[in-house]
Amino acid sequence: MTAKTVEFYFDFGSPAAYLAWAQLPALCDEAGAELIHKPMLLGAVFQATGNRSPAEVPAKSRYVRRDFERHAARHGVPFNFNPHFPINTLVLMRGATAMQMQDGGACFGAFCACVFRAMWVDEKNMNDPAVVGAVLQGAGFDAVQFLAAVGQQPVKDRLKAVTEEAVARGVFGAPTMFVGEQMFWGQDRLDWVREALAQH
Amino acid sequence: MTAKTVEFYFDFGSPAAYLAWAQLPALCDEAGAELIHKPMLLGAVFQATGNRSPAEVPAKSRYVRRDFERHAARHGVPFNFNPHFPINTLVLMRGATAMQMQDGGACFGAFCACVFRAMWVDEKNMNDPAVVGAVLQGAGFDAVQFLAAVGQQPVKDRLKAVTEEAVARGVFGAPTMFVGEQMFWGQDRLDWVREALAQH
Numbered sequence: 001m002t003a004k005t006v007e008f009y010f011d012f013g014s015p016a017a018y019l020a021w022a023q024l025p026a027l028c029d030e031a032g033a034e035l036i037h038k039p040m041l042l043g044a045v046f047q048a049t050g051n052r053s054p055a056e057v058p059a060k061s062r063y064v065r066r067d068f069e070r071h072a073a074r075h076g077v078p079f080n081f082n083p084h085f086p087i088n089t090l091v092l093m094r095g096a097t098a099m100q101m102q103d104g105g106a107c108f109g110a111f112c113a114c115v116f117r118a119m120w121v122d123e124k125n126m127n128d129p130a131v132v133g134a135v136l137q138g139a140g141f142d143a144v145q146f147l148a149a150v151g152q153q154p155v156k157d158r159l160k161a162v163t164e165e166a167v168a169r170g171v172f173g174a175p176t177m178f179v180g181e182q183m184f185w186g187q188d189r190l191d192w193v194r195e196a197l198a199q200h
Numbered sequence: 201m202t203a204k205t206v207e208f209y210f211d212f213g214s215p216a217a218y219l220a221w222a223q224l225p226a227l228c229d230e231a232g233a234e235l236i237h238k239p240m241l242l243g244a245v246f247q248a249t250g251n252r253s254p255a256e257v258p259a260k261s262r263y264v265r266r267d268f269e270r271h272a273a274r275h276g277v278p279f280n281f282n283p284h285f286p287i288n289t290l291v292l293m294r295g296a297t298a299m300q301m302q303d304g305g306a307c308f309g310a311f312c313a314c315v316f317r318a319m320w321v322d323e324k325n326m327n328d329p330a331v332v333g334a335v336l337q338g339a340g341f342d343a344v345q346f347l348a349a350v351g352q353q354p355v356k357d358r359l360k361a362v363t364e365e366a367v368a369r370g371v372f373g374a375p376t377m378f379v380g381e382q383m384f385w386g387q388d389r390l391d392w393v394r395e396a397l398a399q400h
Contacts, residue, residue: 049259057251059372063385070392172259185263188388192270 004033004200006193007178009166011042012096012112013089015068015081017175018120019187021112022077024177027190031197033179037108039096040163041089042174048164049172055086071187084125091150092126097159098149107141114139204233204400206393207378209366211242212296212312213289215268215281217375218320219387221312222277224377227390231397233379237308239296240363241289242374248364249372255286271387284325291350292326297359298349307341314339 006028010017028035046052054060065081072079092115099108118124118135125131133143149155166176170183177184179196206228210217228235246252254260265281272279292315299308318324318335325331333343349355366376370383377384379396 049257051257051260057249057372059249059367059370060251063370063372063383066383067385067389167259170259170263172257172263183263183266185267189267 004031004197005036005179006033006197007036007038009038009040009162009171009174009176009178011040011089011174012092012115012119012126013085013087014042014174015065015079015085015120016173016187017042018116019068019071019075019077019079020175020177020190021116023075023187023190024193027194028197031194033197033200037096037100037112038162038166039093039100039159040166040171040174041093041159043089044160044163045167045171045173048167051172053086068187078121080121080123082119082123082126084123084127087119087126089126091129091132094150094155094159095146097162098146098152098155101155101158102149110139111141114141204231204397205236205379206233206397207236207238209238209240209362209371209374209376209378211240211245211289211374212292212315212319212326213285213287214242214374215265215279215285215320216387218316219268219271219275219277219279220375220377220390221316223275223387223390224393227394228397231394233397233400237296237300237312238362238366239293239300239359240366240371240374241293241359243289244360244363245367245371245373248367251372253286268387278321280321280323282319282323282326284323284327287319287326289326291329291332294350294355294359295346297362298346298352298355301355301358302349310339311341314341 006024008020008024010021024035054064068081069079096108096111099105099111114135119126124135136146137143169178173185175187177189177193179193179200182196184192184196206224208220208224210221224235254264268281269279296308296312299305299311314335315326319326324335326335336346337343369378373385375387377389377393379393379400382396384392384396
């Protein structure tokens with residue numbers, strides 16, 4: 001018997017990824033599935049696939065913002081669209097990768113919660129390194145240790161490898177969830193993930 | 201009291217528009233709402249908004265095809281992805297517009313059913329004028345009358361006007377549904393349309 005898993009490819013810069021991240025733990029608990037976080041660099045995925053952010057199409061950007069707000073309200077997820085969007089997440093995604101690699105990933109969950117909340121609830125300007133430092137220190141992380149960690153070559157390499165793995169599996173946006181090799185894209189496909197787990 | 205309506209902006213070339221078109225009549229019946237069809241030219245919407253078809257991003261194109269198949273299967277809508285996609289729909293959308301303008305729109309429903317079925321069930325190459333002619337004649341339409349109708353300036357002007365109206369209201373893709381001024385994009389937002397009608 002194969003264990004049930006949901007592989008979750010995400011980038012902090014995606015509001016859709018935040019909405020899925022907020023809902024997936026309960027969904028996986030209910031289904032008896034393991035949730036496997038896969039931090040990737042969405043900008044690199046866009047570059048590799050020729051895809052681009054909805055932010056580049058003003059009418060689409062206005063609509064999807066409203067659409068995210070509707071989704072958040074329906075599912076009771078705290079959400080405020082970040083006025084500084086889009087945000088360059090390279091350092092943050094390296095940070096998530098570093099947290100996975102350190103201490104058996106002991107601080108990974110707290111790190112993700114801290115960054116996602118700063119980005120999609122507290123409307124922090126995470127393009128500003130000083131703001132990032134203050135946010136991390138406010139959550140009990142050591143900013144100096146963090147900067148040292150994100151500069152390590154194995155961390156950079158691993159983020160690159162996971163991003164390339166995502167592209168090789170067909171990922172073109174965020175969030176993307178895999179149940180086995182069934183791929184689902186978007187916060188609005190969680191019911192499909194639930195169904196796939198039930199049939200797995 | 202305002203009458204409940206769903207305004208449905210569509211283009212025959214969009215598989216998502218076909219899926220929504222197949223489901224909207226029953227949805228509107230149940231909600232006691234009037235369904236108002238708004239044929240528009242999706243290519244012109246893309247050009248005006250800077251948006252583009254998922255077909256231009258290979259990984260996205262592969263995924264959305266599978267996603268449409270899942271949606272069709274879940275909702276029991278006959279669906280086969282057209283191997284000739286993308287299809288230039290200018291003449292077909294002018295045809296839909298002409299059918300709305302003739303005889304109080306008496307043949308509009310049959311025309312839409314015929315074209316949508318040829319496109320998204322029977323996998324016809326609707327880029328080929330000979331195939332279009334055969335499809336229309338097979339459904340009882342006169343191909344010569346059709347060609348005369350789509351060449352009329354008022355028909356061209358009306359399709360252009362509806363397309364411009366769509367863009368002015370914020371439309372960037374197909375299908376787009378309006379309940380009042382609430383806008384919903386995609387075959388996967390029909391539950392939101394239903395909810396908006398219930399609250400209307």
